[in-house]
Amino acid sequence: MLIEARNLSLDVPDMGHQVLIGQRRKLRILNNVSISLRRGETVGLVGESGSGKTSLGRSLLRLYEPSEGQLFFDGQDITHAGTAQLKPLRRRMQMIFQDPQSSLNPRHTIGNILSTALNLNGLDANEKSIAAILDRVGLPSTAMRRYPHQLSGGQRQRVGIARAIALRPDFVVADEIVSGLDVSTQAQVLDLLKGLRAEMGLALAFISHDLSVVRYLCERVVIMRGGEIVEEGATADVFAHPHTSFTRTLIASIPLPEVRPGWLNEAS
């Protein structure tokens, strides 16, 4: 296993709880979650807003320190690892963000953004290597002199992907990376991701609220609700035979692009 979480729980201070003295009440946002990914495997993390899917994704990257349970990366226990132990691993675990507009510095050129990522991780950054990375995500080398606002939404998301894969990571968390895109752009970006995954043997945690996209991209799927995993399995199986009524409802709520009289009136 490349990445493995065992009985992971995550507590945060409850900001809605006012206290005069002492500690705030804790809010449990992940409860006893176990999940593992092999190299080259894509797992979809699915749920509605507030289900904990993003918190789980970030916990797998050890951006949050778990309150309970254990987290392993490539055999190392990193549950409570400090900065020094995590530093050499950071290059190998990357994240692609939902909104490339807010995750790319508007004052930096694309070339600058990519070379910063490379330099910080001790990798060689020159025009040739950056052009090669841009080419890999389907952008022209002239893009390196552009600023984020000069690119379209789809192109910006390609830059976000480029920054993550430039470091040749083993594990990538992609958080709702196609939800802000047009359908045609969404298809192109997913196509790109599929190619990169195969070529680099990435372990990919694909966070999405869109079950249709997960059905297309992921071999396995994890359905979350209220900070817990309610169902897990091979994507095709879960869609064919959902075990929980929650999963059934989620699937049945997706509108298909063909007229189905009465669909709206079906209980959900």
Next chain:
Amino acid sequence: MSPVIDIRNLSARTAVSPILRGVSLSVNAGEVMALVGESGAGKSTIAKAVLGILPAGIRVTAGNILFEGADLLALPPAKLRDLLGVRIALIPQDPLTSLNPARRIGDQLTDGLRLRAGLTRKQALDKALDLLNDVHIREPERVLKRYPHELSGGMRQRVLIAQAFSLKPHVIIADEPTTALDVTVQKQVLRLIRDMQREHGTTLLFVTHDLGVVAQICDRMTVLYGGKVLEEGATADILANPQSAYTKALLAASPRYDKPEQSLKPVPEALIAELKREIGA
């Protein structure tokens, strides 16, 4: 039957480029019409033009927008004020930015009723209570005293639907009203919009990029690309047998959990290039 909304040859542009290139479409009374397209298609511009809220940078260069026979683009401002927000209302996309964060739901919901329908404060509050009941909000008395951030996304969207229907408009423009919602909530909100629309006989112009949503709620659909109408017709016909190559490509690009192998096909670059040539971009 004469159309409620009849847009004829509408063109609009910014200082640098055209946004609408001779759009014509008409919507009959009680009908739900979808405006479908990707970003830059002009669907939101059409919606804003009908509502009279085009941004300062966009100028209408030709055409008419007839609402029940009167040209909205030629009406004097006083006449226009009587129509917009009253006879023609909006359900916006983002319920959080469309509600004033510093005012209670009750105050915001009664504004229109007091200023436009001339109700007293007491009458308006009673009416607001009825409206919240109509959109299936539980404990409406409590919700009236809440601020927008205290409600869930689905609740906020219900409040805006109540507001849109409050003055009994003839036309409602729904601008991607469910894009920000979870799928299960989306289904409930779509059902609510459809039920209210049928009950009041409202004409609905539904702006969306989601062909799944179009299929389940819209009687007819207009497919736009680059400010031009590519195809128009009954939803069932177009989805089953699209005539335009772009509509076909959009359908193939749409995600489908029931047919994953046949979904999410990128729109061919050659088709985009051809479309751009055709519209003269």
